[in-house]
Amino acid sequence: MKAVQLTAFGTEHLVISDIPMPSLKANEVLVNIKAVSLNYLDWIVLNGTFNKKLVFPYIPASDGAGVVAAVGADVTRWKPGDRVVMQYVQNWTKGKVDPDSNAVRVGWQTPGVLSEYTAVPEHGLVKVPVNLSFEEAATLPIAAVTAWHGLIEQAGLRPGQTVLTQGTGGVSLFALQIAKAAGAKVIATTSSEEKAVRLKALGADAVVNYRLHREWHEQVRALNGGEGVDITMDVAGAATIGQSLLSVKENGFVGTAGFIAGPELLLDIHQHRINLNFIRIQGLAVGSAESFAALNRAIEVNDIHPVIDSVFAMEQAREAYLRLESGQHTGKIVITLP
Structure with missing residues (x-):
């Protein structure tokens, strides 16, 4: 089979190789990957x-x-022809994560999926939503499940609440779509008027340009009657966590869902009103297969379609990674396989 392989660090070391097909154990499923x-x-x-x-x-x-x-000899859950999507934390099937269920991530402890075929334990797959293409379904495992797990299962989002989303990356756009489907008001931040137009088209009730408003939390609070929002998903880390905390109201929820601007969180308990306002800071790193399946049901019922920025062929893997590096994308970058 053909696979994209990294032979050393850097995009220049991405190559397409011919490698043996994976062997199939009794409890495993052989998946013909269509999109990544x-x-x-x-x-x-x-x-x-x-x-x-x-x-x-x-x-x-x-x-x-x-x-x-x-399928392997002991597999009962899947059959040839089923449309499936990877569960990122392979052994986290349901409930709260623990050391055993948290031990195997796709692309860490297992090979990644940028190959024509991959072998996966039968519990490490979820059914593709009936309304999505393979390209759309491939965007779900990390970004969409993180947004769903954070908003619905951790923050307990309810209709009528207000959610602040940050930027136009995968987690933020899924958070916007999920929040609107759940009956919430959404305020979004972005860096340009062009992206603001796109966010409003996706359902954002209001958008704050953080390049024009450096203290953007003030604008966010003003847009919600001065009291702040109920929930936000902080995706940048070091550069945004302070203003994220200042954007939420009493008993607000701040989910740390990324660190694109740095992983160190320098917090002032008094200045950021953490104790006085009973603010909850929750670390997030995707969710269980049970959570993924619940997300997929919501996707089908509400006919949610992921936002895809661009699609590249397998032979264009380097260009896809360079697009990711540029930070100019809105939504997910997808690579299709033969």
């Missing part, structure tokens, strides 16, 4: 800032969707 989507995680793995001990050659990317090609 990229996350910020994939970029920091590629450039060596995330895991300097990566073993080469390495098949990158964690998010993928495809068709069941074959």
Whole structure:
């Protein structure tokens, strides 16, 4: 089969190789991958800032969707022809995460999915929503599940509440779509008027340009009657966490769902009103397969379609990663396979 492999750190070391098909164990499913989507995680793995001990050659990317090609002797859940999507934290099937269920992530402890075929334990797959293409389904495992798990299962989002989303990356756009489907008001931040127009078209009730309003939390609070929002998903980390905390009301929820501007969170308990306003800060890193299945039901019922920025062929994997690096994308970047 053909696979994209990383032979050393850097986009120039992405190559297409012919490698053996994976062998299939009794409890595994052979998936013919049709589409892969990229996350910020994939970029920091590629450039060596995330895991300097990566073993080469390495098949990158964690998010993928495809068709069941074959099943092992003990598999009962899937059959050839089923449309499936990867569960990112493979052993986290339901409930709260623990050391055992948190131990295996696609592309960390297993090969990535940027190959024509991959072998996955039967519990490591979820059914593709009936209303989505493979390209759309491939965008779900990390970004969409993180948004769903954070908003619905951790923050307990209710109709009539207000959610602040930040930027136009995958988690933020899924958070916008999920919040609107749940009956919430959404205020979004962005860096340009062009992106503001796109966010409003996706359902945002109001948009704040953080380049024009450096103290953007003040604008956010003003747009919600001066009291702040109920929930926000902070995706940048060091550069935004302070203003995220100042954007929420009493008993507000701040989910830390990324660190694209740096991982260090320097917080002032008094200045950021953490104790006085009973603010909850929650770390987020996707969710269980049970959570994923619940998200997919909501996607079908509400006919939600992921926002895709661009689609590249397998032979254009380098260009796809460079698009990710540029930070100019709105929504998800997808790579299709034959």
